Amino acid sequence: MEIKASAPGKIILFGEHVVVYKRPAIALAINKTVDTILRPRDDNKIVIVVPSINLNHVLEITDGKIDYSRKKLSVLDYIYEVFSQFNIQQGFDLIININLPLGAGLGSSAAVTVSTIAVIAKFTNVDLSKKEIAKMAHNIEINVQKVASPIDTALSTYGGFIYLDTDSNVNKITTDINLELIVAYTQKRGNTGLLVDSVKKEYEKYPQILENIFNTVEILTNQAKSALENQDKTLIGDLMNINQGLLDSIGVNTIELSDMIYVARNEGAYGAKLTGSGGGGSIVVYAPKNTKQIFEKLNKFENAFKAEISSNGVEVTVKY
Amino acid sequence: MEIKASAPGKIILFGEHVVVYKRPAIALAINKTVDTILRPRDDNKIVIVVPSINLNHVLEITDGKIDYSRKKLSVLDYIYEVFSQFNIQQGFDLIININLPLGAGLGSSAAVTVSTIAVIAKFTNVDLSKKEIAKMAHNIEINVQKVASPIDTALSTYGGFIYLDTDSNVNKITTDINLELIVAYTQKRGNTGLLVDSVKKEYEKYPQILENIFNTVEILTNQAKSALENQDKTLIGDLMNINQGLLDSIGVNTIELSDMIYVARNEGAYGAKLTGSGGGGSIVVYAPKNTKQIFEKLNKFENAFKAEISSNGVEVTVKY
16 A cells, blocks of 8 residues: 655745734745655554655654654654654655755745645544644644744645735635746755844844835735736736845845846846745746746756646545 | 146945935945046147046137037036036146046046036136035036936035935034945946936836835935944944845846845945945945955955045145
8 A cells, every 4th residue: 555645835925024023925835746655564664765865764663652763854853743643553664755945945844744744644544634734734843943834834735825914814816827937946045943033133123124124015915916816927026026125125135046036037037036034045936928948047057947836735645 | 737636436325216206315425536637738629538448539629619529428428518617718638537437326427527627617717616516517417417416416526424314405424433335346337317217117116115115215324324423333234234125126236236245245244235326336335344355355256446435525736
């Protein structure tokens, strides 16, 4: 038997960082997934394989308990937190294929968590609703990271295109737009916790300035929601570019991100901005006129991929 | 006989572009000048030499009138506008030594204009007050460029460190700060007129967003005035960095400027931002802890120079 769960990554299109200060954000699940495969074993071993980071780790179940003693390895933190939520009595192989750059602000840890929850629940015969999966995954992210936005785990569970309002309610964005995006990412990774902290410190030092900047992002995010609904391509791009400058002003931009952004804009992108926490990581580019050309340019310059909205959240299949 | 006038260039430290929208700005005259030398000739020729741009141009005075027929050459536009304000009956050599990059947002055209007014006034025995020089120079800039801020010509005439308030009144900033700055500039030049226009178009499209951004610049410029008066070095740098992000958000940043800015910041600069209209041109860097190191780094990367506040405006000397 083989249990497989696929869970999508995400892109924040507008409003990263300001969500922490009760401002809205717009984000989408993308058609790049983490695919987690579970194959039961006949022994008491749990063999975890993550090919993309050459991770191969073996645990043993002794007297119904799993011995987690190990070195701290970040992706395992999420996996072990998932295991601890279930009553696991039988060994298995767990192969986690991460088709997303890790730690690049694209929700890879949420997708690992959600897909692992889905396969382990199935394996241990626990019936979880999507709501329960999303909640469990969010709590696990909080346990591991201390702070976590519900956006990543919600999008990885439900899929789709969302507007998070000022009360943190998730609202679905309904649009027929063909939103083909390009994501490019550097090897340099930002540390989300440190970046959230640095914005907090800046906010404490310059509250009046930062409040004004956050308000400006709020206004443009609300205009972006309408622009997406009305398929106003120019407006979407312009607002992405303005949002990028405001992210730069709060100190989360880097030379690597800025270079990729200007390469894309100079090639005719409508909009280009960092996505996620910044300080490294990824940019998202909207170039409806020449997506392929800019994708190829960015992919020479750094790593890049094309992404579209995924309306599918986590999906589980079982092969006998 | 030789008449020489030196007139300083300028740096806008805070508030470029938003001054057009009745927001304040902070700017200073710098110890980099245009030095214009006039030597009377025995004939009716006017020989204009601008060594830094290999310009060598000859006019003739015929029946007391100067024949300006020529190809359009931008620096000559200012010089001819100056000539037309005076009654010139005798030929002369005019050597204009421009010790500033041209068209890089550092007030070179104002310094050419002011220094040329000063020598021609002296040569034609017209006694002009500084107020009259500043006014004439500003009008000449308007004639040539269509739009012109009074900041450049005022600083080139009077020197010093100024806060331009929301009613466009020039207020002197009084501070004991040792404001050693670094200016770095690219070969790529921005076109001030086009950039002012592009911000205007953005403002017309997104008035609510741009108003919020301009208000934010106003708040930070007012805080910067206090920071300069109180010699709060960290605050000065932080506010420069925030201002830079806001300039990026209104679309006047470029990859070349951004690269220089991040090179400076990554080397430990307290603040780094574009200065002037952007779209190319110059950045200004404040790095009180390691000015020399960052100057050298930037000067390898692009052209750079160190600059300080010049309290001297235009100065005229006559050698017999």
